[in-house]
Amino acid sequence: xxxxxxxxxxxxxxxxxxxxxxxxxxxxxxxxxxxxxxxxxxxxxxxxxxxxxxxxxxxxxxxxxxxxxxxxxxxxxxxxxxxxxxxxxxxxxxxxxxxxxxxxxxxxxxxxxxxxxxxxxxxxxxxxxxxxxxxxxxxxxxxxxxxxxxxxxxxxxxxxxxxxxxxxxxxxxxxxxxxxxxxxxxxxxxxxxxxxxxxxxxxxxxxxxxxxxxxxxxxx
Numbered sequence: 310x311x312x313x314x315x316x317x318x319x320x321x322x323x324x325x326x327x328x329x330x331x332x333x334x335x336x337x338x339x340x341x342x343x344x345x346x347x348x349x350x351x352x353x354x355x356x357x358x359x360x361x362x363x364x365x366x367x368x369x370x371x372x373x374x375x376x377x378x379x380x381x382x383x384x385x386x387x388x389x390x391x392x393x394x395x396x397x398x399x400x401x402x403x404x405x406x407x408x409x410x411x412x413x414x415x416x417x418x419x420x421x422x423x424x425x426x427x428x429x430x431x432x433x434x435x436x437x438x439x440x441x442x443x444x445x446x447x448x449x450x451x452x453x454x455x456x457x458x459x460x461x462x463x464x465x466x467x468x469x470x471x472x473x474x475x476x477x478x479x480x481x482x483x484x485x486x487x488x489x490x491x492x493x494x495x496x497x498x499x500x501x502x503x504x505x506x507x508x509x510x511x512x513x514x515x516x517x518x519x520x521x522x523x524x525x526x527x528x529x
Contacts, residue, residue, distance in 0.1 A: 316341055325382040325389060329461075333375035336361060337389055340403060348406030349427040352376060352392055352399040370495065374459075376401070381462040395428040402430045448475040454487050459494040467496050478503050 316338060320326065326334050339361045344350045354372035379389040387404040451471050456463055463471065474483065486502040
């Protein structure tokens, strides 16, 4: 890996990037410096924290939020980063990396760098199909509530989770759980609140046929 990479001034004018928290923007800048020549990097939150924020008091959840924000900032179907998993290991790819580098790097220097040790990402659009929120009013309302809560678009994984939740919980219950979550902006945390308030299903009454042969002696 070379000692430096190029970051163009135009990055400061990116609306997609400027909508994100300052930590996510800093993470993106530093990723440009550290990705391999194919713009790939591992995406383990704890390892990313150690590399890019070694002295800061952040945790894995903070890093995951920044990654998801960069991933959800889509343009022409691509995020500022693309996240993917191969054989249980998580990686990321920067679609706009080469656009930040000089033409001479792309034409002459890139081929001299070491080959990437990270698997290439799968073709875009080969993952799970997103739930259709346009035709599901309840799901759309839940997605809107969640996105307003976290201040960013829901990721494909979160959309799938919201779809499952919409078939299990009422909209009013979901809204109450979102409000109860306070400053917690994690969908799994919201779902735990819902689960804790969910009433157990009543047991079905025993029929006369089922009571026969139970071994109990009926008194006349």
